[in-house]
Amino acid sequence: MTQQVQVPSTLIIASRESRLAMWQAEHVRDRLAALYPQCQISILGMTTRGDQILDRTLSKVGGKGLFVKELEVAMAEGRADLAVHSLKDVPMDLPEGFALAAVLEREDPRDAFVSNDYASLADLPPGAVVGTSSLRRQALVAARYPHLVIQPLRGNLDTRLGKLDRGEYAAIILAAAGLKRLGLPNRIRSVLEPELSLPAAGQGAMAIEIASGARTDGVDLHALLAPLNHGATEQAVLAERKVSKIFGGSCQIPLAAHAVVLGDSMHLRAMVATPDGKRSAFAELDGPAAQPELLGEQVSKLLEQQDAQAILAVCRQEADLQ
Ligand SMILES: NCc1[nH]cc(CCC(=O)O)c1CC(=O)O
Numbered sequence: 001m002t003q004q005v006q007v008p009s010t011l012i013i014a015s016r017e018s019r020l021a022m023w024q025a026e027h028v029r030d031r032l033a034a035l036y037p038q039c040q041i042s043i044l045g046m047t048t049r050g051d052q053i054l055d056r057t058l059s060k061v062g063g064k065g066l067f068v069k070e071l072e073v074a075m076a077e078g079r080a081d082l083a084v085h086s087l088k089d090v091p092m093d094l095p096e097g098f099a100l101a102a103v104l105e106r107e108d109p110r111d112a113f114v115s116n117d118y119a120s121l122a123d124l125p126p127g128a129v130v131g132t133s134s135l136r137r138q139a140l141v142a143a144r145y146p147h148l149v150i151q152p153l154r155g156n157l158d159t160r161l162g163k164l165d166r167g168e169y170a171a172i173i174l175a176a177a178g179l180k181r182l183g184l185p186n187r188i189r190s191v192l193e194p195e196l197s198l199p200a201a202g203q204g205a206m207a208i209e210i211a212s213g214a215r216t217d218g219v220d221l222h223a224l225l226a227p228l229n230h231g232a233t234e235q236a237v238l239a240e241r242k243v244s245k246i247f248g249g250s251c252q253i254p255l256a257a258h259a260v261v262l263g264d265s266m267h268l269r270a271m272v273a274t275p276d277g278k279r280s281a282f283a284e285l286d287g288p289a290a291q292p293e294l295l296g297e298q299v300s301k302l303l304e305q306q307d308a309q310a311i312l313a314v315c316r317q318e319a320d321l322q
Pocket residue numbers: 086087088089173174175177178202203204205206
């Protein structure tokens with residue numbers, strides 16, 4: 001006999017209001033509704049500071065936490081039971097009293113090249129403007145294609161595509177996962193393979209966050225959400241996020257960490273670079289999938305044995321100057 005979990009009569013999902021965030025919240029709602037048909041599930045749409053501040057890059061205004069804080073407040077105040085996030089936007093250390101209850105199966109983790117006039121980065125002429133606000137993408141493009149000009153690009157997916165279509169950029173780089181989820185895979189002119197553009201920790205994965213304390217109604221949200229967890233994705237992102245955490249876990253450093261799980265083992269690759277892409281360190285290792293954080297530590301050590309600390313010092317200096 002499987003143990004029965006107690007199902008509440010209602011569940012409220014907190015979500016940002018962007019189209020991608022809503023798609024993700026609706027996806028979780030539909031999966032929960034299929035598991036627990038007796039439960040009334042609704043979505044509470046919210047605006048976060050990360051959505052409001054669009055004129056500065058995230059690394060300058062406080063980083064990832066800006067997309068999750070308001071949703072955590074809603075859970076702490078009992079206005080929502082769970083929050084659905086893009087895992088890439090979730091800080092490495094959650095505030096006291098919160099936990100990730102499930103990591104969903106990953107969508108395509110790669111970056112996508114999007115343009116109306118060009119098929120790939122290699123086709124762009126000297127001086128062409130590429131839009132991205134990710135320091136990681138900036139460093140990777142600058143290292144490989146020094147003749148291109150990188151300009152900041154913020155906002156949700158629709159905003160970013162709109163700026164491309166108005167001709168503000170020759171091309172932009174986005175996560176393939178977001179475009180696929182929104183039914184826009186045809187906007188992808190080419191995917192950037194991990195060898196060229198190693199993905200960010202957690203890219204393409206969704207996570208469900210909950211308040212971790214016991215509930216007065218006795219509902220065990222961890223147990224309730226466990227069927228949505230995808231073991232291999234969880235192992236991969238634990239390794240990736242460990243590297244990110246060791247190197248400061250913010251948006252201030254161009255950092256990539258990408259793991260692939262194959263059966264019982266895992267391959268983890270990671271990179272840190274200076275924002276201009278001129279200096280970088282890269283490391284990769286295989287290890288048991290059952291010990292993802294150990295592999296994350298080992299890969300981080302390899303990075304440190306290279307130039308990683310000097311690279312980070314350059315990044316901090318540049319961040320302080322801004
Ligand atoms: N930083 C914003 C963000 N957070 C998650 C995604 C895409 C979806 C995902 O990675 O799951 C995006 C947009 C992008 O990077 O283009």
